[in-house]
Amino acid sequence: MKQAIILFVFLIAATSNTYSQDISFPIDRAVFQRSSNSAAATATVTFAGEFTENASGSGTTNNSTYEIRRLRIDGVDLGAYISPTTFSGSQKTRIGTSVGYTFYFTLNVPTGWYQLNVKNGSNSVVKSIKFGVGEVFVIAGQSNAQGYGATGFGYSAVNNTYDCIGSLKNVQNIGYWGGGVGYVSDYVNLERPVFGLLRYTTDIANPANNNPWIGPNSTRTWYYLWLGERLAKTHSASPLSTTNGNYTTQPPVPIMFYNAAIAGTSINNWEGSMKKTKGFFNSTYTNPLNNSNNPYSIPNFTDYPSNTPWDSNNEYDILFTVFKNVLSFYGGMFGVRTVIWHQGEAETKTLSNLHNAGVYSWQGPVPTGYNVKDYGTKLKAIIDESRVILPNLKWTIFRTSLIAEELSSSGTLHENIVNNHYYLYPPSQSWLYSWTGTAPTSPVQIGSNDVNANVIKQQENLQASNSSYISLAEDTDNYASSVGFMGRQADATHFNGTALYWIGLGLFASSPSSDALTKAPVLPTPIPKPIITGSSGSYTVSLQAPSGVSYVSHQWHANTSSNFNQAASNSTPNFTMNYSNNSFTGYVKDNTGRISIIPYGHIIGVSGARVSNESTMTIFPNPIAANEDLSIEYEVLDESLEDVVLEVVNDNGKVLYTETLKKTKSGENKWIIKRNLLGKTSDFDFLYVRITDGEKVSTKKLIILH
Known part of the structure; x- marks a missing residue:
């Protein structure tokens, strides 16, 4: 039996002639169990997601591509496994009348370490992650x-x-x-x-x-x-x-x-x-x-x-x-x-x-x-x-079985003790052996003779x-x-x-x-394939299960970033995306009791399917000590259309720090929050750092060292 691994790539369209791409599954550096311990062992890898076409709704021109690169043990590139490839007609499905498309296809990938790149029409890598078999x-x-x-x-x-x-x-x-x-x-x-x-x-x-x-x-x-x-x-x-x-x-x-x-x-x-x-x-x-x-x-x-x-x-x-x-x-x-x-x-x-x-x-x-x-x-x-x-x-x-014991009277290390049927005198007696000093002497029986x-x-x-x-x-x-x-x-x-x-x-x-x-392993279960239907800013998301699997429970998360685990919004089989619920992620449980991620997707409240300006947020150090300032890096594909809001909140939702920032520029944006500006944090094990950029909310958990 071949392995089935889902690699989900969400690349939902932004405005015409603009590329908005993200990879939400596989998670960066995920490793999937191969079918045997042979170097030739493979995994059936399924790629799915969405991409942007470079035409204003005409459905005729698609310049987005994907490629997979082989990597060496130290991460050095070994060359292309799959050269840059345009999504074919059988691999893609248009989202309503928008310039966004879903895609879904499988490849048989051998044992190895890989980098998945998603490219725009200029052949520039927009997103990449590493994954392994x-x-x-x-x-x-x-x-x-x-x-x-x-x-x-x-x-x-x-x-x-x-x-x-x-x-x-x-x-x-x-x-x-x-x-x-x-x-x-x-x-x-x-x-x-x-x-x-x-x-x-x-x-x-x-x-x-x-x-x-x-x-x-x-x-x-x-x-x-x-x-x-x-x-x-x-x-x-x-x-x-x-x-x-x-x-x-x-x-x-x-x-x-x-x-x-x-x-x-x-x-x-x-x-x-x-x-x-x-x-x-x-x-x-x-x-x-x-x-x-x-x-x-x-x-x-x-x-x-x-x-x-x-x-x-x-x-x-x-x-x-x-x-x-x-x-x-x-x-x-x-x-x-x-x-x-x-x-x-x-x-x-x-x-x-x-x-x-x-x-x-x-x-x-x-x-x-x-x-x-x-x-x-x-x-x-x-x-x-x-x-x-x-x-x-x-x-x-x-x-x-071996432990060391200390005498209760002195608290000094005194004896090593084992419960081992062949330690010292195999195998006719089964004793709890103990000894003192640096070398074993005659064993002391404090257990049973039963072998x-x-x-x-x-x-x-x-x-x-x-x-x-x-x-x-x-x-x-x-x-x-x-x-x-x-x-x-x-x-x-x-x-x-x-x-x-x-x-x-x-x-x-x-x-x-x-x-x-040499024994057959447990093989991965594919995560669900989102099926998105509708138009004009109202879309229904349903989930297609892999063959032989059915979903018995759903948990959708609305209006959240792909990494923020807020309370679930509903548990129905389908999810409606609109101006109020403009993003989705979540979890499903299947008929075997296994739990899978629902890949993240996001639309902006305009006609057609769109995601927000794609971004990557990094905070460090994390965990953070009492004497350390907090650094924030926020990388975006396009310049923001309005000012962004930076907040630090505790797990009760109280805002400890807030700052309105100028419009973010395309590329990397950096900020530093002085540690004293966060106030007293000794009562918390973690905080949330949140950036609101238009309709996009990015959140990271910050661990507090005490």
């Missing part, structure tokens, strides 16, 4: 999956010049341990994805230039950037070669990561959250999108507290909710190769709480009736539920009985500081740079985890 990974588990340590921590000896390793930059508002910084979003609401070039950096306060984020839950590159660099150059026709440090002729394999792990979480936390999430949905997750202010259909979770084995309580009640959202929204649109699962340390902690109560610090609860032999059953239930959301979803499971009563054996048994969709990764207990391999940070639990190097080097490279790349 490669490998997509979703990460889940606890802190050694999420990333832990200093801000931006990760394996640092990476190339850091590759252009095709990406990550989600929409980061969950997480404030504990692994996340540690309390960034970004009210994630119960749908947000248009923002993808970034993954970079190793400790300068996390300037993500415009440095992006260590892997959303929705991580702000660290961990070993994933290193893994991505390795996969980008080795899972091609052959390992790529270098000339003066640059990869030369072969296309890379673009890589995308999403991280839904949260530190400290146990299998009970994950299973409990899964059961709670299921309680709000029908069996196929096809409940209507909620129009009040919660598009994921999830009520708040304040009635369902949960604690980890370390007795901490943060976002653990919504673990599976966030994971489910990643699968149904991002996984649905872009596909997934495999889930990377790294969790098990919390089970060792639970057993330590059970058998050595009071001996160690961070004493936490032991669930009633806890039995580590239930681990496999609970993890399988989580995996099975994820495969309801994405039926062909594959999993790769690390084997892990199956340990988390490592449970992980192995689960994979062995479900090998068609579960792959096994290495045993990371081997990276233990106290057994001669300095693989842990000072806390002796979390991986250090040495361990991150070896994990990133080994994952998917050799048996047993290498088979994960």
Whole structure:
């Protein structure tokens, strides 16, 4: 089965002899899952959108073109994949009597990194974005999956010049341990994805230039950037070669990561959250999108507290909710190769709480009736539920159990503990081993003799009985500081740079985890095709679903920019554009429970279909610290017809700063707002920067560092 990927380009007509073009899908730097791990693997890519004809409604002359360029691993142009091409008669449909046209067609695109350019009649590139056909990974588990340590921590000896390793930059508002910084979003609401070039950096306060984020839950590159660099150059026709440090002729394999792990979480936390999430949905997750202010259909979770084995309580009640959202929204649109699962340390902690109560610090609860032999059953239930959301979803499971404990009496690091059936003395006994000092001595039994009563054996048994969709990764207990391999940070639990190097080097490279790349992945689901009918400033927008898919719920957003997530205006199958509702975007849920973006479109209140003056708005630094001024860049195609209004508002809608600016000129416009002019912002996690340019409203979210 070939992949189906929709690339939507909205290019709705402005005035005669003026080109107004935009690309609203694919989102810049999106990576779509290819059908196999072969360099020859392809994706069926569908291009759709609108463009402007260069004749005043005559329907006879069309000078707009599109082209696709191949890119090297470092982003250097490798030449045309599709040379500049005029939209043919079978590809375009005129919008009423206007000078605007829709287009829709498909191409079979091979593995690689590409740049899509949309050109005007003068052969000048008006809009361009990058997209890739490669490998997509979703990460889940606890802190050694999420990333832990200093801000931006990760394996640092990476190339850091590759252009095709990406990550989600929409980061969950997480404030504990692994996340540690309390960034970004009210994630119960749908947000248009923002993808970034993954970079190793400790300068996390300037993500415009440095992006260590892997959303929705991580702000660290961990070993994933290193893994991505390795996969980008080795899972091609052959390992790529270098000339003066640059990869030369072969296309890379673009890589995308999403991280839904949260530190400290146990299998009970994950299973409990899964059961709670299921309680709000029908069996196929096809409940209507909620129009009040919660598009994921999830009520708040304040009635369902949960604690980890370390007795901490943060976002653990919504673990599976966030994971489910990643699968149904991002996984649905872009596909997934495999889930990377790294969790098990919390089970060792639970057993330590059970058998050595009071001996160690961070004493936490032991669930009633806890039995580590239930681990496999609970993890399988989580995996099975994820495969309801994405039926062909594959999993790769690390084997892990090691933690370090501190004596409660002194608070000093004292013992490493594992729950591993072959650690030290394989495999006749299954003990919870502990030892002191820098080298293991005789093991102390504080667990069970049952060979199956340990988390490592449970992980192995689960994979062995479900090998068609579960792959096994290495045993990371081997990276233990106290057994001669300095693989842990000072806390002796979390991986250090040495361990991150070896994990990133080994994952998917050799048996047993290498088979994960040979199993059929989840392929992308095409986003809807808008069908626009009508004339004279009144248009009806309906949605055409891909073959085999039907839409069960709609959420339209009116009078908004393509990046501003205001409350939905209606949930009917069709949307009416007119002088009052002159733009649209939104989301749809299909009959499989997957959620897709409705591409953005905009008209101006004149006869015929038009968009506003096309613009790109950038704000930085973002996040912004208390001592930093705010810079704004606003690039427009045409000079504005009237003065523009710049505003900064809080999440309650209160205007903190406003300024009326002179008419914007064609090209780039820049402004700086002094930090003190924003007033007191310590009560807010984020603000909105808004530019009103005639009927065009551009909005960006600004994250506030405290």
